[in-house]
Amino acid sequence: MKMKEKMPEKSYAWSKSIVTILKLGGSAITRKEKQSTPNTGVIERLASEIKKANIKPLIIVHGGGSMGHPVAKNFGIKEGYRSPAQLVGFSKTHYAMVKLNELILDALIRRGLPAVSIQPSASVMTENGRILTMETKPLLRLLELGCIPVLYGDAVLDTSLGFTILSGDQLASNLAVNLNASRIVIGVDVDGVYTADPKLDPTARLVKQLSLGELRKLKTKIGVSRAPDVTGGMLGKVSELIPAIEVEIPTIIVNATKPNRVYKALKGEKVVGTVITAGE
Ligand code: ADP
Secondary structure: OOOOOOOOOOOHHHHOOOOEEEEEOHHHHEOOOOOOOEOHHHHHHHHHHHHHHOOOOEEEEEOOHHHHHHHHHHOOOOOOOOOHHHHHHHHHHHHHHHHHHHHHHHHHHHOOOOEEEOOHHHHEEEEOOEEEEEOOHHHHHHHHHOOEEEEEOEEEEEOOOEEEEEOHHHHHHHHHHHOOOOEEEEEEOOOOOEOOOOOOOOOOOEOOEEEHHHHHHHOOOOOOOOOOOOOOHHHHHHHHHHHHHHOOOOEEEEEOOOOOHHHHHHHOOOOOOEEEEOOO
16 A cells, blocks of 8 residues: 655745745736636646746736726725625625636646635735735645645725725735745736836837836836726836835746746746846
């Protein structure tokens, strides 16, 4: 009879400082201009790239795009509780994210990856939109076992607002800081951070390398997303990333709608994108 395999040792230390955080933007995994439409082609390809890259330990966080944002906006979920009529909107926003999460889980699991969903609305509480508490013990245990926790931007409970929207970017940055992640890879629907919104300004140039100081200066030129986005587009994204970059976690923003960009970023290979590092 086969001996029972030993469970991996419990050692929180190893999971810190070597974990990679991959954020898959809603702009890439859904069709942002078309309400409630996942981009299954991109989801399937990204799952293949994640499988091929074989990065361990890995945490995936994804956004909502056209699945999450329009419903959250309709019910004013980000602004907090004002009337009981919003409650079904809170449910619908969370449910839309669960459905998108299921597609991602399905694509990963079909490729043999041990992806396990972690529900932010049941493990995080915010205060005025900022993460106040987060239960990370199960997440750390999943990492130790060799699983891939998959989290997402979600409708969450808020101590002062009643409820609000927690962006996948805030979640990714917060996890990176708290687990002292080795790096953050962010996938969006543009090649990286530009001098202006590339969808509105044809003269916008891709900035391949950004220091924290330069990023702070550029912030005035970075716009919000054109599609309904309750978490602030690229401006919201880079603002959320600043705390992680401040503690010297290298961050790269790449185009997840183009083949192999996320794969190359995960492997640490040279790739088109914006690398953001600490310093002035
Ligand atoms: P996601 O939903 O994938 O997290 P967002 O839609 O929130 O991404 O942000 C990406 C969008 O931000 C891009 O599609 C782009 O149109 C917009 N954007 C605004 N300003 C900039 C900029 N300076 N550089 C890059 N993208 C920008």
